[in-house]
Amino acid sequence: MFSSKDRFKESFLKRLESMCGKGFEEATKRDQYHTLGNMVREYISSKWIETNELYRSENKKQVYYLSIEFLLGRLLGQNLLNLGIKEVVEEGLKELNISLKDIEECESDPALGNGGLGRLAACFLDSLATLNLPGHGYGIRYKHGLFDQKIVDGYQVELPEQWLRHGNVWEVRKPDEAVEISFWGRIETGGEGSLSFKHVQDQKVLAVPYDMPVVGYRVDTVNTLRLWNAEPASFGPNQDVLSYKRETEAITDFLYPDDTHDEGKILRLKQQYFLVSSSLQSIIKSYKKENANIQELHQYVAIHINDTHPAMAVPELMRILMDQEGLSWEDAWHITTNTVSYTNHTILAEALEKWPIYLFKPLLPRIFMIIEEINERFCAELWDRYPGEWNRIEHMAIIAHGLVKMAHLAIVGSNSINGVAKIHSDILKNREMKSFYEVYPSKFNNKTNGITHRRWLLKANPELTSLINDTIGEDWIRHPEKLIDLKRHVYHPELKERFSQVKRKRKEILAKKIADKNGIQVDIDSIFDVQVKRLHAYKRQLLNVLHIMYLYNRLKEDTNYSIQPRTFIFGAKASPTYYYAKKIIKLIHSLAEKVNNDPRVSQTIKVVFMENYRVSLAEDIFPAADVSQQISTASKEASGTGNMKFMMNGALTVGTLDGANIEIMEEVGEDNIFTFGLTAPEVLKYEENGRYRSMEYYHHDLRIRQVIDQLTNGFFSEDEGEFEAIADSLLVQNDQYFVLRDFASYIDIQEKVGIAYQDRGKWLEQALINVAHSGLFSSDRTIQNYADGIWNIDPVGVKM
Numbered sequence: 041m042f043s044s045k046d047r048f049k050e051s052f053l054k055r056l057e058s059m060c061g062k063g064f065e066e067a068t069k070r071d072q073y074h075t076l077g078n079m080v081r082e083y084i085s086s087k088w089i090e091t092n093e094l095y096r097s098e099n100k101k102q103v104y105y106l107s108i109e110f111l112l113g114r115l116l117g118q119n120l121l122n123l124g125i126k127e128v129v130e131e132g133l134k135e136l137n138i139s140l141k142d143i144e145e146c147e148s149d150p151a152l153g154n155g156g157l158g159r160l161a162a163c164f165l166d167s168l169a170t171l172n173l174p175g176h177g178y179g180i181r182y183k184h185g186l187f188d189q190k191i192v193d194g195y196q197v198e199l200p201e202q203w204l205r206h207g208n209v210w211e212v213r214k215p216d217e218a219v220e221i222s223f224w225g226r227i228e229t230g231g232e233g234s235l236s237f238k239h240v241q242d243q244k245v246l247a248v249p250y251d252m253p254v255v256g257y258r259v260d261t262v263n264t265l266r267l268w269n270a271e272p273a274s275f276g277p278n279q280d281v282l283s284y285k286r287e288t289e290a291i292t293d294f295l296y297p298d299d300t301h302d303e304g305k306i307l308r309l310k311q312q313y314f315l316v317s318s319s320l321q322s323i324i325k326s327y328k329k330e331n332a333n334i335q336e337l338h339q340y341v342a343i344h345i346n347d348t349h350p351a352m353a354v355p356e357l358m359r360i361l362m363d364q365e366g367l368s369w370e371d372a373w374h375i376t377t378n379t380v381s382y383t384n385h386t387i388l389a390e391a392l393e394k395w396p397i398y399l400f401k402p403l404l405p406r407i408f409m410i411i412e413e414i415n416e417r418f419c420a421e422l423w424d425r426y427p428g429e430w431n432r433i434e435h436m437a438i439i440a441h442g443l444v445k446m447a448h449l450a451i452v453g454s455n456s457i458n459g460v461a462k463i464h465s466d467i468l469k470n471r472e473m474k475s476f477y478e479v480y481p482s483k484f485n486n487k488t489n490g491i492t493h494r495r496w497l498l499k500a501n502p503e504l505t506s507l508i509n510d511t512i513g514e515d516w517i518r519h520p521e522k523l524i525d526l527k528r529h530v531y532h533p534e535l536k537e538r539f540s541q542v543k544r545k546r547k548e549i550l551a552k553k554i555a556d557k558n559g560i561q562v563d564i565d566s567i568f569d570v571q572v573k574r575l576h577a578y579k580r581q582l583l584n585v586l587h588i589m590y591l592y593n594r595l596k597e598d599t600n601y602s603i604q605p606r607t608f609i610f611g612a613k614a615s616p617t618y619y620y621a622k623k624i625i626k627l628i629h630s631l632a633e634k635v636n637n638d639p640r641v642s643q644t645i646k647v648v649f650m651e652n653y654r655v656s657l658a659e660d661i662f663p664a665a666d667v668s669q670q671i672s673t674a675s676k677e678a679s680g681t682g683n684m685k686f687m688m689n690g691a692l693t694v695g696t697l698d699g700a701n702i703e704i705m706e707e708v709g710e711d712n713i714f715t716f717g718l719t720a721p722e723v724l725k726y727e728e729n730g731r732y733r734s735m736e737y738y739h740h741d742l743r744i745r746q747v748i749d750q751l752t753n754g755f756f757s758e759d760e761g762e763f764e765a766i767a768d769s770l771l772v773q774n775d776q777y778f779v780l781r782d783f784a785s786y787i788d789i790q791e792k793v794g795i796a797y798q799d800r801g802k803w804l805e806q807a808l809i810n811v812a813h814s815g816l817f818s819s820d821r822t823i824q825n826y827a828d829g830i831w832n833i834d835p836v837g838v839k840m
């Protein structure tokens with residue numbers, strides 16, 4: 041049906057009638073979307089079946105990537121592209137007077153993640169399939185993904201997201217493969233000789249898998265993303281049926297909207313065990329179908345846990361191996377630790393997961409018993425190694441002070457612990473997890489993050505893709521490191537000119553969106569200066585805001601002050617319970633109001649906040665950016681991945697020496713990036729010696745004093761208390777993230793950016809150099825590193 045555009049048109053029209061019971065004229069856009077989606081799904085299914093059969097028959101090692109989040113983004117366009125049928129479809133539709141883009145926009149954006157960690161998982165799936173690697177995702181089918189953000193009067197309001205409202209063409213429900221999960225109850229110990237454990241009076245929940253195909257780029261491999269849905273298992277005679285139903289279904293109702301600040305909610309713990317237990321049961325079942333010997337599990341199965349959220353994979357695998365497979369503790373431990381590997385995504389102490397025993401033990405009695413045993417054996421080992429060093433042992437224990445420490449569990453129970461950028465992995469080894477590094481030096485390693493260039497370049501920026509193809513051919517798509525071939529051409533006037541046109545076109549597209557949504561007219565010739573990411577104090581959107589306030593003041597005070605016009609674009613969701621973050625959103629809006637309505641200032645600068653930042657919006661933003669703001673306090677951003685998406689689309693980075701910014705600088709060279717601010721060792725030193733005094737910066741720098749005073753003196757012509765909490769964070773609470781300390785150097789670097797932009801030719805060269813070096817940050821490279829260095833898996837050649 042996709043072999044030619046005429047064939048396609050014919051099938052499409054036929055299918056439209058049979059699926060929607062409507063003629064072509066009556067059919068809505070959504071009807072068209074459903075029709076096309078179904079055709080594509082059918083096209084995928086034979087490859088999917090073939091892949092699964094091959095995995096069964098070849099019986100090679102497979103990896104299972106467990107993640108509480110998969111931030112997929114829309115799938116129709118990506119699947120068409122990966123299958124190599126986008127052009128046929130696009131042209132066929134065109135002849136029917138239908139725009140593919142319009143159809144694509146009918147798809148809801150599956151937002152089963154908060155930000156970086158969830159999006160990384162989605163990029164990894166794309167790379168695994170494309171590299172023909174046998175790797176599958178396991179996650180949760182949240183009924184409601186991350187909330188939709190509405191801005192009302194400058195304040196964030198959260199609305200429930202409803203991605204399943206019109207169904208999901210990409211999923212297949214597999215009720216035959218459902219498994220049962222036990223919560224609550226108690227454990228009866230019995231048996232003679234060898235102990236046995238029976239979980240009684242438990243509450244059972246049914247986990248039903250929904251499988252989604254993961255299509256590799258122009259290969260026949262189709263891997264699986266398995267998302268679990270919670271349903272009632274069976275209704276007992278004396279049960280309160282309604283409340284049981286409500287309680288079970290609640291487990292997969294909502295994604296927790298919390299990015300990095302901890303919320304110890306029992307439902308979240310239930311979600312975690314639900315994911316882990318259903319996934320492990322299903323993995324073991326399918327392993328046992330092909331393999332008689334459970335002792336060899338680790339030779340055929342790798343289980344990766346994306347942060348500590350699925351860390352209960354360690355005790356759960358122990359439980360299955362001992363209680364169900366009858367293995368000894370020693371054998372089970374050998375297999376478990378050789379199967380599980382773990383990625384850490386954060387160094388913020390407050391984000392490290394800890395669960396109170398009083399929540400944990402009653403909900404998961406057997407799992408708790410096993411963790412206690414792991415802890416006792418681990419502490420005994422430590423005692424042998426460090427006799428008498430109670431403090432050290434208590435500090436490293438998995439259970440201490442009434443808390444279960446998930447990171448400690450993950451480290452002890454896995455064979456590999458990796459950070460997500462060089463500096464982050466070094467900080468883990470030398471500071472945050474130093475004591476564990478001393479015990480298990482060989483477990484620690486780095487895997488610098490990456491992004492899939494197929495979504496963030498081929499799909500998001502077809503204009504730049506064509507330009508690259510015209511310049512260096514198409515080899516780079518399969519081998520992204522070959523983007524470096526562009527480097528020979530960056531000084532060619534023709535390439536520069538064409539790149540400039542591509543950027544301009546993409547800025548026009550974004551400008552139109554901004555005009556439609558925000559009612560703000562922005563200048564295409566201004567610098568598009570963008571900061572899009574979750575709102576968090578450590579990411580320092582506030583530093584960006586204070587700089588804009590400073591510019592406003594200068595432009596007001598000095599009519600001769602002339603700078604390159606700039607459009608400051610923000611996009612960010614704040615966790616609904618994060619008071620400070622929500623205040624920053626309000627502040628951005630108040631500032632926009634002030635700046636954009638000033639007849640003179642607004643000719644030079646504008647401020648735009650784009651509502652409901654999400655994957656689909658991101659695909660319009662990255663290609664249009666000139667400047668990428670990556671200004672976290674050094675040492676706090678584990679890696680960042682937006683930085684890579686900007687770079688790949690030819691934006692220049694303004695950044696601190698943090699996370700992967702450092703590796704970006706190493707790649708492009710110091711001349712092609714704008715770095716500023718404290719370094720990580722300087723920040724860590726301040727934190728140790730406590731010598732930072734933000735008040736001194738307030739008193740000694742007039743520019744700082746002016747902008748901070750404006751937060752509380754009615755400058756924004758609102759309630760004077762509105763931004764007091766922000767001013768307090770900077771002065772009364774001594775500015776935890778060193779905003780004032782880095783303020784002056786940020787102003788300097790931003791001034792340099794403005795000047796650099798005016799040398800048009802040079803700027804274009806620098807942008808192209810960034811594109812040329814972005815191949816290193818393809819998730820294909822990252823996944824190959826995981827496959828070789830951690831999972832020990834090889835490609836399986838699916839050929840239809």
Ligand code: 26Q
Nearest residue numbers: 156157296298300303385460677678679680681
């Ligand atoms: C924890 C407890 C309760 C509820 C929610 C959570 C929770 C949820 C999501 C904690 C953390 C997250 C997400 C973290 C995250 O996205 N980290 C980012 O991971 C990226 C991929 O490695 C990095 O690039 C970023 O630097 C890092 O911040």
